[in-house]
Amino acid sequence: MPRFAANLSMLYNEHAFLDRFDAAAQDGFTAVEYLFPYAFAADEVAAKLQAAGLQQVLFNAPPGDWEAGERGIACLPGREAEFAAGLAKALAYAQALQCPRVHVMAGLLPQGRTRAQLRPTYVANLRHAAAEAGKVGVNILIEPINERDMPGFFLNRQDDAHALVDEIGAPNVKVQMDLYHAQITEGDLATKIRRYLPTGQVGHLQIAGVPERHEPDIGEIHHPYLFKLLDDLGYEGWIGCEYRPQRGAVQGGTSQGLGWLAPYLRK
Template sequence: MPRFAANLSMLYNEHDFLDRFAAAARDGFKAVEYLFPYAFTTEQLAAQLKANGLQQVLFNAPPGDWDAGERGIACLPGREAEFRDGIAQALAYARALDCPRIHVMAGLLPAGQTREALRATYVANLAYAATEAAKLGLAVQIEPINERDMPGFFLNRQDQAHAIVAEVGAPNLKVQMDLYHCQIVEGDLAANIRRWLPTGQVGHLQIAGVPTRHEPDVGEIYYPYLFELLDELGYPGWIGCEYRPRRGAVAGGTSQGLGWLKPWIG
């Protein structure tokens, strides 16, 4: 049976952030993920996890200047010291929150730069992050993201991500397979899942409806089939619900859109 984690950056926006943990637990979620924890202390977050019986399964390392439009710095030459400081901060949070993995965003291509020119920086930074995470028994994730939502993002395809993982060669470096992004860029989701899941390099999955990024029962993907396929292939991990509720941030909006989840959640 699939295991689902509520993405608290996108779900339950009708509540203040720290109140979203309780809202997710009331709806039957046993785990949570979100973009960034750094606006709160580890004590605040750990208290919410404990009070609501939730497991923290994923968050992102610092992405650079998010408000200015940066979407990661791992591929950017000249930012290595900042990258290492960010990894140290992320791992400290992960350890305090008992979170087994962090997502390291690759970043956007600077004007006039090619992916090939940035690859060595990206690989070296990931090798560093994986080495530091391994000291704590933690994993590092990289995620292909579609360029419609995030123009110029360094990493777009599953095969690109898996090639990077192979080049780095760290057993705790994994691919975060977001089926929303994968459908937009590549399609053929069942074949992609059958190809990549057995490699052992997929460390986390995420879902959303395509094309609107609403609930996964809206749009062109028939997720029940894919959930059964994941069970067939023995996927042991979590599936992050990283979508925007159709009802937005109105009272009860997230909960009212969870009809798709009821057959799958215990």
């Protein structure tokens, strides 16, 4: 049976961030993910996880200046020292939160630069990340993101992400396969799951309804089919629920839109 993690950056926004842990646990989630924990002390977040009986399964390394529009710096020449410092901070949080995965966002293409020009910087930074994360038992994840939601993002396609994992050659660098982004960019999700899951290079999955990024039972993807496929293929990892609640927003809270999840909760 699939295991689902609540994305606390998108779900339960009717609560203050530190109150979202209890809200997720009360709805039956046993794990959480989110974008960034750095606005809070690591021990404060760890206490919330422990009190709610939750596992932390994923968060992102510092992305540069998020408020100014940066979406990662891993592919940006000249930012290597900043990348290394951010990674060190992320790994310290990962240890404190007992989180086995850190997502490293690639970044946006600077004006006039091509992906081919930026690729050596990206590969070098990921190799550094892999070596440092390996010392503390953490996996580094890279995620293809669609260009409709994030124009100019360096990494967009599953095949490119897996080629990068092959090139880097570190066992703890894996792909964060977000089916929402994959559907928008490429489609053919079941075939891609069958192709890439057996490689062992998929370190995490995420879902949302397409095209509006609402609950997984809203939109063009038939998620129950994909959940059964993941079971059939023996996937034992987590599936992050990274969507913007529509029903919950209308009906008074995230919990009101979780009917799709009920058949999959462990009793």
